[in-house]
Amino acid sequence: MATWRPPERIRHDAVPGRWPSAAEAAASRLFSPVRVGPLQLPARTWVPAMVPWRATEEGFVTPAVLDWYRRFAAGEPAVIVVEATGIRDVPSGPLLRIGHDRFLPGLERLTQVVREASGGRTRLLIQLIDFLAIKRRPEPEKFFGRHLVISARHRAYLGMPGADEAAVRARLLGLPPAALQEALDARELEALRMGYRERVTDLELEHVRALPQTLPPLFAQAARRARAAGFDGVELHYAHAYTMASFLSATNTRADGYGGEPAQRVRLPLEVFAAVRAALGGDYPVGCRMLADECIAGGTDTATAAGFACAFARAGMDFISLSRGGKLDDAMQPKVGEAAYPYTGRSGYECMPSYYSDRQGFLGRNLPASAAIRAALRAAGLATPIVAGGGIHNFEQAEEVLARQQADLVSLARQALADPDWFRKVRQGQGGAVRLCKYTNYCEALDQRHREVTCELWDREDVGAPGVALAADGKRRLVAPPWEADSK
Ligand SMILES: Cc1cc2nc3c(=O)[nH]c(=O)nc-3n(C[C@H](O)[C@H](O)[C@H](O)COP(=O)(O)O)c2cc1C
């Protein structure tokens, strides 16, 4: 699928900076303790959620899921957030799921594996997600032959008031693009060009209208299962293109008290949190991931997002992890037979920027917004820790984020994928051994196609060695090789 890129196409390279000695690391901000609600963490290092597409088609934990998180845990970050995990008991493809008790044994095993592999030094959270339906872009023949509901509007446009429906469908199929623009309404055009997708504003759909009633108990039950499985906390997914972010979005015009002004848009996210808190009690860590900026035309800006963050903090969230963009509103047109993907437009670029960029580059695009949100919390007397990052790959950058009070914890996603041992290497004064992410987004391209996510810097290494598990294509190893210092 095509992906939007900044027109400047300025190439940026990751830089190692100066790595600390073990003593310097021990005295650093990054490796200093921090409290996240009831959790006392030994360091401010955070691996945010990344979907690796390792679950079964039914959403169960597999040995490959266990291997994936075992490998991250061996690097001993203070926190790992397990990938976006579906809260409903509905088929969702190979997305991890937590919508029923039958998923518990696998999830329990996952929490045990991470505890063992990190020697108890890594806390494991899980990201809970809900999303609405999105369909593949249809063949025009299928769309006009079956999907499109023929209305009086279509008949009037074609001047075929009493014609047989099949004749209307055939005429529409034969129209040139400019005429289609007039014959179809905006949603029909979108369904044809991008594939149909539900929106939180589709109040004519009963299940969408009922989301304020259905979602709080669904999130609460999922969160209860997370605690039962041994997770150290939950992260409510309020970011990117998914249901809860769509409620917060400036595009949410619901007229039922859950859309329009920011105070109404934040209502359901607060009610979901209240249900989760009530289910788990006050001593269990619950936070959310939300957008510091939607990065779409007319989208929620940082000032409004700061208001949301203050509302969440006041309600008692234990942390707020910030991302940006990643919306479907500006996604690129998918090929026929494929679904639109939220990380392909400009807002998607803001979420996961790559090495061909504008002047700013991939590093720190969300940090000014994160700093503003953190400052707004502190000005309101709220001490809730902020997790932020984006393009962070060396120690000096992470230290600077903390020194400049842009965040309280620093997240490394792709850098942790490129080298899961980053945290341990840097802490032990062996930063020189870090394998730096190149921000090529090879991993993200695999994610888009729902193929097992790996990193191009290590996935062809020692693929024939005994015991090395390979991807379905038989060519790529599924986890990073062990750190050599460990195997000596
Ligand atoms: C393969 C892949 C999968 C991702 N899956 C998720 C996800 O499940 N939930 C989420 O909130 N963010 C997800 N992200 C976004 C990352 O958590 C992170 O916000 C983004 O990569 C920017 O951080 P970085 O520059 O440190 O990589 C994913 C990123 C990648 C590369």
Ligand code: SF4
């Ligand atoms: S494939 Fe590896 S090097 Fe490329 S962006 Fe992903 S993690 Fe970084």
